[in-house]
Amino acid sequence: MSIKWNNFQTINYMKICFLALYNFVNGMAYDIMKEQAFSLMTSSKLWQWTDLCKAYLVEAKWYNSGYIPTLEEYMNNAWISISAPVMLTHCYFSSTDCITEEALECLEKYPNITRWPAVILRLIDDLATSSDELKRGDIPKSIQCYMHKTGASEEIAREHVKCLISETWKKMNKDLAAADSPFHRYFLETALNVIRMALCVYGHGDGHAGQDSRSRSRVLSLLVDPIPF
Known part of the structure; x- marks a missing residue:
């Protein structure tokens, strides 16, 4: 019973x-x-919720089986499971005055303008939170996947992840400068703000789940407290 x-x-x-x-x-x-x-409602324009749930399921299977993926395997799934593509798709719908079929078809293929912010957010998140999340019970993150595959130390693995972030930043800047984007400039700025948000929240530790006073004071100064003149 x-x-x-x-x-x-x-x-x-x-x-x-x-x-x-x-x-x-x-x-x-x-x-x-x-x-x-x-x-x-007559199209599959919110397909990313399905892909996000599938990515969560992959991570659950890895965790329950004790499987440690390669860094490539991990990132192929993790840039979706970080949920940035879902967030940016909703941002497009809510921030665009004139939705176009061209832009929607582009979003459906996961364009680089949504992929690169997701990759950077995931890697910055991993640098700040992976150790604590493993203790709480979670799959290995990019750092641990690299260490497991190469035998590198955690310090070297962290430096490798930082290099990946730097290289992805360059790709992001290149795509932002492209002249043939189907997206409005405001949406491109929103995609860039995902990375800025990641640096703000995770640049000095876990600013999301952490309970330290520094994270609280940053949020208060940004959103609550008036700007002194």
Whole structure:
């Protein structure tokens, strides 16, 4: 009876999560249709929620089996599981006055303008949080994957990850300078702000889950406290 009840609770828990997500997406689609006469319900324009859940499932399988992926395997999944592509897709819908089919088709293929911020966010996050997350129970991150494959020390692995961040920054800057982007300049700036946010939140440790006063004071000074004149 206890096992059946636990299974029942788990099923209901997931139904609640799905219903909340379903209502949120439909609500956003309703607002877009009302304001721009553009229907998201007749297409698969919010496919990234499916891909995000699949990425979470891959990580869950790795964790439960004790599998340590290569750095390449990890990053092929982790830049999606960091959820930046989902965030940026929603930003496009909410920040663009004139949604175009060209831009949506580009988003569906995961263009570099959403990929590079996701890669950098993931790597910066890993540098700041991987040690604590492993202690709490999580899969190895980019640092540990590199160490496992190459036998490198943690210090060397961290330097390698920093080099990957630097190289990805260069790719991001190159794509921002491209003249043939189907996206409005405001959306490009939003993609860039994802990286700025990552540097702000994780540049000095775990500014998301950490409870230190420094993170709190940064948030207060940025969003709450008035700017002195």
